[in-house]
Structures are given as C-alpha cells and as structure tokens.
Amino acid sequence: MKAVVHHQPEGFDGLKVMDMKESNPGPGEVKVALKTSGLNHRDIWTLFRKRDSTDPVILGSDGAGVVEAVGEGVDRVHVGDKVVINPSLGWPTKTEAPPSGFEILGAPTHGTFAEKILIPSDNVEPKPTHLSWTEAGVLPLAALTAYRALFTRGKVQSGEHVLVPGIGSGVATFVLLMAKAAGARVTVTSRSAAKRERALELGADTAIDSSIEWKQQLNGDQADLIIDSVGPATFDQCLKQLRPGGRLVNFGETSGKTVEIPLRPFFFGQLNFLGTTMGSSEEFREMLQFVNDHQIRPVMDHTYPLSEAVEAFQRMEEGKQFGKIGLENE
C-alpha cells in the first residue's frame, strides 16, 4: 500500500512516499481503510527526531476511514463502521499527566498517512456525522490538544475572556471555535491582517495586531485565560494582559525554547502558568461529544492527495496556513 514515511536521512530529505506492506489485525486490533488524514507540526518534528530503528516508519497522527477487519476479541467496533482515529496510545483516563509508556500515534508506531492502518480497537471512535471525511480526518490531534488546553487545564467558564495569540494553527482555530461554543469572549492576535479577518469571520470577538502593544489595542480588557503556543515572542505581552488570578496555558514554543517570568508581578498577580499537550482517550471522547453537541467543524486550509504529501509538509513548514492541512487517499 502507498504510505508517507520517514526514512533516512534526518530531515525533509527523509520524507518519502513509498510502498509499505499491509498486514492483518492481531487480537484487540482493527484495520481501518483510511479515507483522509491530517497534518500536524509533530509530523515535521518527527522528521528531525532520532529514532531507535532505521526502518521506514509511516507518519501521521490524524485520520478517518472505514473499519475493514477486526481482530480476535474485538466487540466494540464492527466491519463497516465509519471511524476517526484517536492518536493517544496508552493514556486511557484524564489524569494530571500521561502514564509512562504513553505515545502519540505516528512514529515510532506506524501512523495514518497510508491507505490502511492497524490500531487498537480502543483507538477508534464513531465519526461525527456532521463532518465530511476531509474534516473528520484532520480533527483528532489538534482538537484533542485544544480541548485539554481549554477545558481540562484552562477550566474555561462561560462569559470569560479568552486570548489566543497567533491565530492560524490548527489547534488555535479549534481553541477559538470551542471557546466560543463554551460561551467565552475570544480575542485573537496575528501579525497577518488576512488571518485576523478570517478569525473574525469564524466568530472571534476581537482580533488584534500582535506586533503592536496589546494593552492599548485591548483598552485594558484583560484576559481570564490565555491559550498560547507561541512562547517567547509574545510571552511578556501575554503576562501583562492576564488579569490577577488568571491562567496562561501553554502547549508550544513556535518562537523559541524558553520564556522569562518576572517573579514579582507573577506572584503578586496570583498568576497560573500551566503546561499542556494533547490528552487522554477519555478527553478524546469528551472532545467528540463537544464537537457533536456544538456541531463544530474544523477550519480547513488546503487538502492534498496522499501522493503529494511533500507539498503538504512544505505548506505547513512555511507557516502560512490558516486551519488544518488535510491529505486524501485516491
């Protein structure tokens, strides 16, 4: 079967579309014929990460498709079921941190950028019926990350003011949609006027230019909760826009590896800085319920055929996308 893999060498030169062997589901596994999948920044990082094995590994954490075969002992899933893939391996319940052995699907375990995937039956869930295959295929990792950041970690409340620096990434667009659905007011930031415009169309209450002093643009309207993945470039502005007792939840470092925190305003402000990542299977199911209840649809940037995955990776690397980049099996 056709698959997008990482093979030697490290980096983009190791990104290849090649033929991989298909096999049959073992006990507790299901085989899904994937219709669509979705890109995440993690797929790029994986190209640069050291692995123990030198064998090609199929990339991809997101996907949706139809169950084609079930292994021994599987009774919660049936052949013909339309499913989305839950990429959280070995983190069953909503705990403070993942248990040891936790892994995200897509290197070292073969991922979703392929025609077929073998996966534990606990890692497929019914596809939301209001979503197209393309939308369902890009949902999993980013929507799960947004859900954990906003609800489990950020504990967003209806009526709160949520700030999302750097709107444009898949997770950030889900945060915007979910926060609005939860009854929050949402401010986004971007240097790009086009991205700010898009965010307002999607329901953002305010969109400010991240390269201009935020305080002035926000008119002193501080945030209860900030969901950040930008890191150092705008961290100082974030801290200053957080109300006393507010929460800053971070899951990324797109502008640099470390942030500096001035202690005095931090402790006098009773501030909360909370790290988060994608979540557990329990949160994945809660996220699907929320997406169904509020009829949330992923913001789609562009979709490529699986054979053109290299172009899709390049688009993500350039950081020009707004929303999710999808892949489609022919």
Place this chain on the structure above:
Amino acid sequence: MKAVVHHQPEGFDGLKVMDMKESNPGPGEVKVALKTSGLNHRDIWTLFRKRDSTDPVILGSDGAGVVEAVGEGVDRVHVGDKVVINPSLGWPTKTEAPPSGFEILGAPTHGTFAEKILIPSDNVEPKPTHLSWTEAGVLPLAALTAYRALFTRGKVQSGEHVLVPGIGSGVATFVLLMAKAAGARVTVTSRSAAKRERALELGADTAIDSSIEWKQQLNGDQADLIIDSVGPATFDQCLKQLRPGGRLVNFGETSGKTVEIPLRPFFFGQLNFLGTTMGSSEEFREMLQFVNDHQIRPVMDHTYPLSEAVEAFQRMEEGKQFGKIGLENE
C-alpha cells in the same frame, strides 16, 4: 507611645524608634495594647519603597496583645480579649486574587511595631491558647502566607512529597510544620549544615545541600509540590525535581527577579507554576484553626525588645535567622 517607624530618608537610615501619638478607636475599630510583634522581609522592603506621604509610618504586620478599647458598633470583640492581629486589610474571602484596595498592614497604614494599634475589629482573632505571647506575635503574616501557598494554591494532599528550597525563613519553617501536620513527606534544602540539622529536628524527612546536584541526593524521588521563595538560584533544579503534573508554588525572589522556563519539558511535563502571596481573612481564620488543631508553634529565632528593633532588622537583613524574629514591648 514608643514605635518603630520609617521616616526619611529611604533605606535603613530612615528606620527609627520614636514617639508617636496615641488615639482612640473610631467606629468599627478596636485598640489593642500590643505585647509582641514579629518581623517580616516586607518590613525591610518597606524601608526602600516610595510612599506618597513624608510623615513617619509605623512599620510591622505581625502582632498580638490585649484589646484595650472598642469603637462604636463593635460587638465581636471585647475589652480584655487576647488577640492576634490579621494583617490582611480589604481581602475578606478566599478569592483567586485580592480585590482592588487590598493592603497589608504596616505602611501605608500604621503597623504593629508600637505599644498600641488601632485596627478594624474584623482584623483581630482569638490568640491560640497554646502559644506564648512571643509565639503569637510572630505568627500572622508568615503563617498565612505558608497556609495559602500550601493549601489554597498548592492543594497539598496527605502522603505527597513536598519540597521546600531554602529552609530558614519564617514562611519556609511554617510550610515545613504545616506540611508535616497535613501528612506530607517533606524534603528541605539549604547550603547551611546547621539549618539542615534544625529542619530535621523539626520533622523534615530529608534535608539536602542546595549547592550540590539535587537529583542525585534525592535518588530520583521527585516532588509532587514545591513551595519556593528562592527564585532563580535553584529554579532549574526545582523544575527538574517536579514529577509530571506537579505544582511549583512561588511567593518570593530572594535570589533574583526573573526565572527562565524551558517550554518543552514544562508542557510535556504538564507542570504547574503558581504565584501566591499572603492571603485573605478567610484563610487567616482557617490558618488559626489549623494551628490550633495541630498545636503548631512558630519556630523562634531570636526576640529583641522593641527599642532594639534596628538590631532585629539587621539580623533579618543578614539572612542568618532560622525561623521568626520577634519584638517585645517592655
């Protein structure tokens, strides 16, 4: 009446023992004849802080004494009551952050380093009967700060491993005693062998040398909760010793003004960095209940007569104390 004040100029040269006018309680106020009071680092900072007024201001947040007169409309307190002073002005209930207008007793409002004090009747509480006057006089600010850090913010649970960097300060010694009373295991750090020895006598389970790699001394035994006021000097070691999902609560910056946080281990570790200060009146009453229930006694360093307050300030400035520094009225 004799009082320890800050008057011009800024700094230690403005620290003076002088005669101040006594007055009578207004409506809702009580007048307390103070028997003892206690020093906090805040009293030193106050010497260096710009104030609007150039009049002398009586320093001091901590104190205990006997009610000598009550103002109009006061019925919860009576003449002759033995009381401790609650230095939290304008923060009645346990909220995420203090309301605007919140103030700590002792500049700009006249404080406790005097023979008498006028204070709102809501800011006195019954003196714990198991404490001496000297012990009661040093309790308020440090015990309240420790209580909020450990319980309200840190949410310590019985059986957890609590790490207290830089044992020696009043707050740190209260954190040690309260954490033990709450059923936690406690590790302290200090560069001073004498302070480590004293902490072990007070019930610390482990005391490590803060100048040597902590991981090795702790044998991989990570902390659930760290209550820190040291800041940058040991912050990196703190982050590394925090278990996934653990909490680092900070209320001080004794080693420097900013800390650096590497984002990747922070968000992958699902870590929590929480700022705190002293607390509300509600927490002050909870703290007293806890101190009574567990018969906690402040660790006393040294007590000076009020007239020798300058020596007491010098001892605190040198940072050699272990526990609280008290003042006694003659």
